[in-house]
Amino acid sequence: xxxxxxxxxxxxxxxLFLIYFCLxxxxxxxxxxxxxxxxxxxxxxxxxxxxxxxxxxxxWSRCTLFLFLCPIRVRGREHIPGKGPFVxxxxxxxxxxxxxxxxxxxxxxxxxxxxxxxxLPFVGYACRSAGFVFVDDTRPSSIAHTMDQAKRVxxxxxxxxxxxxxxxxxxxxxxxxxxxxxxxxxxxxVPIIPxxxxxxxxxxxxxxxxxxxxxxxxxxxxxxxxADFGERPLCISEAVRxxxxxxxxxxxxxxxxxxxx
Numbered sequence: 001x002x003x004x005x006x007x008x009x010x011x012x013x014x015x016l017f018l019i020y021f022c023l024x025x026x027x028x029x030x031x032x033x034x035x036x037x038x039x040x041x042x043x044x045x046x047x048x049x050x051x052x053x054x055x056x057x058x059x060w061s062r063c064t065l066f067l068f069l070c071p072i073r074v075r076g077r078e079h080i081p082g083k084g085p086f087v088x089x090x091x092x093x094x095x096x097x098x099x100x101x102x103x104x105x106x107x108x109x110x111x112x113x114x115x116x117x118x119x120l121p122f123v124g125y126a127c128r129s130a131g132f133v134f135v136d137d138t139r140p141s142s143i144a145h146t147m148d149q150a151k152r153v154x155x156x157x158x159x160x161x162x163x164x165x166x167x168x169x170x171x172x173x174x175x176x177x178x179x180x181x182x183x184x185x186x187x188x189x190v191p192i193i194p195x196x197x198x199x200x201x202x203x204x205x206x207x208x209x210x211x212x213x214x215x216x217x218x219x220x221x222x223x224x225x226x227a228d229f230g231e232r233p234l235c236i237s238e239a240v241r242x243x244x245x246x247x248x249x250x251x252x253x254x255x256x257x258x259x260x261x
Contacts (some may be wrong), residue, residue, distance in 0.1 A: 008070035014212070017069070020227055023212060025067045032067075032068045037122035038059035044129040054108040062101030069202055069213035070096065074104050076220035080193065085159040086223065087185040088193045091202035091247050092163040093255070095209070098247060100218050101198055103159060109159040112150060112181075114167075115142070137166065154188050164243070168206040174248055177240050186226035186236065194221040194246040202253065221246040 030099075037054045038140075043052025065072060080086075088109055090101060111127070115136035118124045133149045136142035149161050164177035185192050199216035229238035246258035 004257075010099070018210065027225065028239070029067055030066055032060055032063055037126035038191070040126040041129045044126075046146050049129075049131055053110065053132075055072060057130075061099035061101075061104075064099045065096070065103060065216070067213045068096070068099075068203065070199070070211070070216050072100060072104055072216040072218060073195045074106075074220070077106055079220050079222045080107060080181070081223060085154050085157050086191050086193045087154070088159060088161045088195060089164045089177075089181055089243055089247075090161070090195035090197050091251070092165050092168045092199055093199075094168055094170065094206065094208075096200040096216065097163070097168075097197050100200065100216055103208050104218055105195070105220070106158060106163075109161045111151050112146070112160055112162045133160065133167050143180070147180065149157045150184055151188060154184065154190055158209045164240075169201065170206055172201045172205070174244065174251070174256060179236055179240060182226055182236050182239050186232070186239075189225075189227065190245060191223035191225055192239065193223045194243045195219065196221070196247045198251055217250075218229040219250045221249075250255075 036059070038175075039056045040052050043049075043056070075079065084105075084107065086109075088101075088107075089107065090097065109131045113127060113132055113134050116135050117127060118134050131153070133146055133153065135146040143236055153160050162181040165175040167175075167177050169175060182192070184190070196219040198219070199214050200214060202214040203216070204211045224239065224242060226235050226239040229235040229242070
């Protein structure tokens with residue numbers, strides 16, 4: 001098949017997907033999102049936070065990737081220890097990272113989310129009801145409060161999930177990791193589980209509203225302990241470096257390079 005014919009086929013495929021998504025995928029996604037938010041809110045209000053803060057979101061995420069026509073491969077699940085809690089950290093390529101982690105990591109956790117999500121209709125209230133942790137990184141006092149909330153979640157035996165880059169990549173490459181999650185893990189002696197997410201940048205990068213079907217890969221790496229790297233402050237920097245290295249190790253070369261600030 002010639003290059004021209006291949007381009008024509010790709011254009012036709014994208015056009016057909018756009019029709020499907022506008023008529024079927026997007027309405028079903030919106031309906032599922034509202035139903036999941038309501039189920040989570042009501043379930044948590046009735047005292048079932050341990051179940052309803054995770055499992056409705058897990059099903060919603062799996063259905064979403066199905067609607068987006070994005071197959072996913074999970075590798076390394078054997079690296080998850082039998083007993084938690086953990087601080088789970090992953091790179092942030094795009095919006096589909098949420099569905100990858102929520103749907104396929106395989107362990108219950110609570111999110112550390114940006115403050116703006118609190119204001120989203122239905123979703124924001126569901127996240128508050130589920131006991132997720134919010135952070136407003138524009139106010140130092142809020143960051144300290146977030147750290148206290150996250151520590152409380154971990155102390156209760158529940159894992160938390162953090163995007164250590166803080167926000168989605170703008171160009172596909174890894175950004176520098178922030179140290180907050182590493183400080184938390186060190187203070188409570190909780191293992192860090194690094195996770196590599198690949199493919200999401202091609203599906204729904206920052207600034208895009210219409211997904212593009214693409215194969216996704218979620219890779220779970222062996223856990224690490226901050227204490228294994230010596231004493232503070234050196235151990236924090238070394239843990240940041242090693243976590244970033246493990247996450248980058250399975251990413252395509254053009255996405256593994258850390259962008260400078």
